[in-house]
Amino acid sequence: xxxxxxxxxxxxxxxxxxxxxxxxxxxxxxxxxxxxxxxxxxxxxxxxxxxxxxxxxxxxxxxxxxxxxxxxxxxxxxxxxxxxxxxxxxxxxxxxxxxxxxxxxxxxxxxxxxxxxxxxxxxxxxxxxxxxxxxxxxxxxxxxxxxxxxxxxxxxxxxxxxxxxxxxxxxxxxxxxxxxxxxxxxxxxxxxxxxxxxxxxxxxxxxxxxxxxxxxxxxxxxxxxxxxxxxxxxxxxxxxxxxxxxxxxxxxxxxxxxxxxxxxxxxxxxxxxxxxxxxxxxxxxxxxxxxxxxxxxxxxxxxxxxxxxxxxxxxxxxxx
Amino acid sequence: xxxxxxxxxxxxxxxxxxxxxxxxxxxxxxxxxxxxxxxxxxxxxxxxxxxxxxxxxxxxxxxxxxxxxxxxxxxxxxxxxxxxxxxxxxxxxxxxxxxxxxxxxxxxxxxxxxxxxxxxxxxxxxxxxxxxxxxxxxxxxxxxxxxxxxxxxxxxxxxxxxxxxxxxxxxxxxxxxxxxxxxxxxxxxxxxxxxxxxxxxxxxxxxxxxxxxxxxxxxxxxxxxxxxxxxxxxxxxxxxxxxxxxxxxxxx
Numbered sequence: 164x165x166x167x168x169x170x171x172x173x174x175x176x177x178x179x180x181x182x183x184x185x186x187x188x189x190x191x192x193x194x195x196x197x198x199x200x201x202x203x204x205x206x207x208x209x210x211x212x213x214x215x216x217x218x219x220x221x222x223x224x225x226x227x228x229x230x231x232x233x234x235x236x237x238x239x240x241x242x243x244x245x246x247x248x249x250x251x252x253x254x255x256x257x258x259x260x261x262x263x264x265x266x267x268x269x270x271x272x273x274x275x276x277x278x279x280x281x282x283x284x285x286x287x288x289x290x291x292x293x294x295x296x297x298x299x300x301x302x303x304x305x306x307x308x309x310x311x312x313x314x315x316x317x318x319x320x321x322x323x324x325x326x327x328x329x330x331x332x333x334x335x336x337x338x339x340x341x342x343x344x345x346x347x348x349x350x351x352x353x354x355x356x357x358x359x360x361x362x363x364x365x366x367x368x369x370x371x372x373x374x375x376x377x378x379x380x381x382x383x384x385x386x387x388x389x390x391x392x393x394x395x396x397x398x399x400x401x402x403x404x405x406x407x408x409x410x411x412x413x414x415x416x417x418x419x420x421x422x423x424x425x426x427x428x429x430x431x432x433x434x435x436x437x438x439x440x441x442x443x444x445x446x447x448x449x450x451x452x453x454x455x456x457x458x459x460x461x462x463x464x465x466x467x468x469x470x471x472x473x474x475x476x477x478x479x480x481x482x483x
Numbered sequence: 484x485x486x487x488x489x490x491x492x493x494x495x496x497x498x499x500x501x502x503x504x505x506x507x508x509x510x511x512x513x514x515x516x517x518x519x520x521x522x523x524x525x526x527x528x529x530x531x532x533x534x535x536x537x538x539x540x541x542x543x544x545x546x547x548x549x550x551x552x553x554x555x556x557x558x559x560x561x562x563x564x565x566x567x568x569x570x571x572x573x574x575x576x577x578x579x580x581x582x583x584x585x586x587x588x589x590x591x592x593x594x595x596x597x598x599x600x601x602x603x604x605x606x607x608x609x610x611x612x613x614x615x616x617x618x619x620x621x622x623x624x625x626x627x628x629x630x631x632x633x634x635x636x637x638x639x640x641x642x643x644x645x646x647x648x649x650x651x652x653x654x655x656x657x658x659x660x661x662x663x664x665x666x667x668x669x670x671x672x673x674x675x676x677x678x679x680x681x682x683x684x685x686x687x688x689x690x691x692x693x694x695x696x697x698x699x700x701x702x703x704x705x706x707x708x709x710x711x712x713x714x715x716x717x718x719x720x721x722x723x724x725x726x727x728x729x730x731x732x733x734x735x
Contacts, residue, residue, distance in 0.1 A: 234624055256645040260627045263612040267619025272581050272700030275610040290609050291500035295509055296707045303700035343655035344624045351648040389735050406644040421733040459715045462724050472721045
C-alpha cells in the first residue's frame, strides 16, 4: 500500500501547510509518494524529501504547470496513479478543483472533505453543514480523498538521508492540453496576519459591523491578539470583508484554539465552519442570537463598546 | 447556444439535519425541501445569459429519484425552458457523484450543450464533485467557484474565489462553470409562473437509456451526529470574559 499525495506548488517556495498536513493524513495509511508538480519546485520537493512518512518524491518541474490548472494537472496525476493505493489532496481551492477531475479520468468514486481516516477504505466526511458525520466506504482503486487538513498534523523532519527523488518529464500533450485556458490576473487578498485556515486565534465579524461601515474594530482586536480575521457570508456579501475571509459551510472550515465571533448571529452555515474550534466566544448585543447557544463563553454586549474595552484591558494585561 | 444547468432537490438548509435513530441516514421527516441554493444561482446565471441574447435555451437536469421532480418544477417556474429528470434506481436513494456526472455527460452529448453552469456544491452532501468530474469526463475546461462570469465571442471570462484572493481566467467554450455565492441573487418564481410550471412537462429518461451503469464504488455505511459540546457559560463583562480566557491559557 502506497498513497500518492498531490501538493500545491508556489514557484520557488517551501511547501504550504495544507500540503504538509495532507502528507500527515496519508502517512496514517503508509509511507507515501509525494507528487510535486509545478514551476520552479525544487525547494518544495527537497523539503518533502526531508519529512517523515515519505517513501519517494516525484518532481515534475515545467513552466507549463504554472498556474496549476486542473486541465493539465489532472492527466499528469492520473498517469502517476498506477501503483498507488490512494490519492490524497487538500480540501482547499486547489484540491477541490483537481481531484474530482482526476476521479473522472480514472473512472473511480471519491470522498470529499475527509476529517478522519478509519481504515484504508473507510473515512468520515462531515455533511449537512457539519451536523452529520457520514461514514463512507470506497470500493474502487485507487481510493481518492480530499482531506480537511486542520485535523491532521504535518510530519516531523526525518533523521538520516532524505527520501529518493525521481524526475518526471510531463508528456508534451499534457502541457499542450487546453491552451485556451489562461490566467488574466490574480488579485491577492490583504495579507500580513496569520493564515486564517491554521491560525491559533481567529476573530470573526458579521453584519453587526455594518453599523460602523467597516471591519476596523474586528481587525484591531485581531491584531491585539495576534489573530487571523474571519467573516460571515453576510459580511462578505455586504462588502465589509474580502471573500478570502469567509468562514462557514461555503467558506473556510477552521479549528483555532480560540474563536471569537463578534456581531454575528450564528447561522447554521457559519457554525459549520467553526465546529472544531477549541473555545468559541460570542459577543453580540442580542441575547437571543443563536451564536450564544453555540458558544462556550457568551457575552451579551454592544460590540462598539466591548471591543475597545477588551483591547484596553488586554494592553493592561500585557503591561503588567 | 443552449446551457445545461444540473439541479438537485435538497432538504431545507435552514433546518439543522439530524441522524435517524438507527444511524442509517438523515432524518428528513417534516423538513421541507427545495432547489439547492447554489443551483438556483447557476440557473439564474443561465437565465440572465439567455435574457441578454447570449444563449438560446436553458435546460435544467436532475439525476435522481422521482421526488426531485419538485426541484425541476421550481426550475421551470424560475424560467428554465425545459426540465429533464434522469431516473435512477431506488438504491442508493441518492446517486453518487460519479454516476450523476456520467449521466450529465451523456445528456450534454445528446443535447449538444456548449456550456454547463452548475452549483459549486450541494448543501446536503457537500461533495463539490459533480462539476469538475463532469468537466473531466467531457475533457472540457473548467472554472469552479465563479463569482463573475462574462461570455466572450468564443469563450468566457470568469473571476474565481480561491484561497488567497481572486483569480481571473479566460477559457474557451465548451466549458463547465460552477457558481459561488456572489455570482448573483437568484430571482423568486412568481405565483403565476409556479402555476404555469405545474402544467409544463418534466421530461424523463433512464440511466440505462443513456447507457450509464451506476458505479458501486461508494457506499454510505452510516451517519452520526457530531460530538456535543458541553453547555456554555454566560459572562457578565469584558473583564470576566478575559479572566476565563486567561485561565484557559488562550491569551497571547
